[in-house]
Amino acid sequence: MYVIPTILFLPSLINLSRHKLIILRDHLIYMLGFKGNKNK
Incomplete structure (x- = not known):
């Protein structure tokens, strides 16, 4: 029962974490x- 929703939501979770990492990286570079x- 729980395997199918996990497989469906896994790509979106990966995309969300990747998006957060990019935001954190840009924030660090900005700071x-x-x-x-x-x-100077």
């Missing part, structure tokens, strides 16, 4: 760039 600009 690092902001600190770098501040030091």
Whole structure:
């Protein structure tokens, strides 16, 4: 019963986690760039 929903939702879960990782990476790059600009 629970196997079919898991298989159906797995790709969307992977896409969500990938999207969150990209947002976190962009945020880190932005913060690092902001600190770098501040030091100048």
